[in-house]
Amino acid sequence: MEFGPHLILAILEGAVGAAVLALTALGLSLVFGIMRVVNVAHGEFFMLGAIVAWWVATSIAGHPALGFVAAAVVAPLVAGGVAVLGDRLVLKRVHYDPEATIVATIGILYIIQQLALMTYGPEARPVEPPFNSRIALPWFEFGETGFEIYYPWGFGTTTYKLFVIGAAAVILVGFWLFLSRSRIGLVMRATQLDREMATAFGIPVSRVYSLVFGLGAALAALAAVLIVPIQQAHYLMGGDPLLLSFIVVIIGGLGSIRGTIVAAVLIGLSDGIISVFFSPTLAKIIATLLVALVLVFRPQGLFGKKPA
């Protein structure tokens, strides 16, 4: 294939990754921004979303779209519910102490992972996409006959991949509207800015924290529901999204929603492009290097504020 089509394919692959990564990292960023909790178990909520999606999709007969829609509702609810439980039973009891919560969420990570291994098993299992037609993409060239449009062999994508990109964009915009326009969003932002004053104005901070932790997990699970028809559900699949989310959140600026989304697009796209042209390993190396550079030269991240 020529360079042009090859590059566009790589960008499309990257955009799918970026879409899913933006949702996952947003969850991590939200939890850190509002609760100041570094949630090491975040990837496990992603994994939980994927295996619940598999479980729901395979237990509903009929058109795969039915199972998919059900999974998109149930998986975030289950992951969110488990997260709220973890918040009440563990994080609240260590008073959200920054160091204690790191250790506590490592514990939660292993509990979820091992429970998944015990119940779901070690197999990787696919979920059928709700729709998946191939779309051939056109390319052009200036040949002897002049300008010509043609369809290079292997140059195409699927409707489902385009859907993932669109769905993620819609969810991100929706979430931004929720945070900036809704009453609950206002309460969450006030809590983030000054927890003590939020309390002094009647905001039940510990309930807000439970909600935020649940929402963060639900976002990861929703991202997993979107990706699981492309990748497969596996009990160890949480590692990569966790690492990439951390990379994104650090580059974007801890707690900055805008930075998180910009960095997710940046990392997702470059990860896709470098993986296609060179190797996935090189992509990870470059991303990690980028984190190191950001940490050295702009520790507050691209969009974060300098600490006072």
Place this chain on the structure above:
Amino acid sequence: MTLRLDGISAGYGPVQVLFDLSLEARPGEVLCLLGRNGAGKTTTLKAIMGLLPLMSGRVLLGAAELSAMPAHEVPKHGIGYIPQGRRLFTELTVAENIEVGLLARGRGAETREKVLTMFPRLRERLSQRAETLSGGEQQMLATARALCLEPEVLLLDEPTEGLQPSMISLIRDTVDVMRDAGVAIILVEQRIEAVLNLADRVAFIENGHGREVVDVEVLRRDKALLQKYVGI
């Protein structure tokens, strides 16, 4: 309604700051807290708000025991807090800061109008972020946010700190209006002439212990207590 502190002790972690402090703020009255820096005035207001766990004692509003409630329930009983240093939600807009105040007791557009009419400068700046306001405007917003509760009790912690005279008189007018409306007011204030002008009664605090509580008349005639507890 009368706010009563009934022998409260409180502090930060293991460090005790307040020792068996008792006070009473009555409706339509300004009670000033006077004491040196670090005497525990701010700590007293935080303890009322439930922001610090009490080691002993009770805080009562009428018959309701505020100190037995979770902290976020305290403002719902009509305690408006204007903290030292303003503590606005800096990255929220003026309108959003006011909205948070309204949410506390489920007040709506009517209260919002009333409060904005008291502070027209804020109305012109509704979409501005709180951190971009001038110091005086920030104090107005902190006051407006608390008034959005339509409070029965108002706690003001050094509201005139760092403000110019015109702003100070605006804050004073607000305190007067609230007193006349029957609100019980606890005011922490370092400026003696402001205290003599505004207070009905003055309570002295020394190293976290409650000392004399006197009518302001007593201080106008005799400055000995001022000399003893604040050194002027």
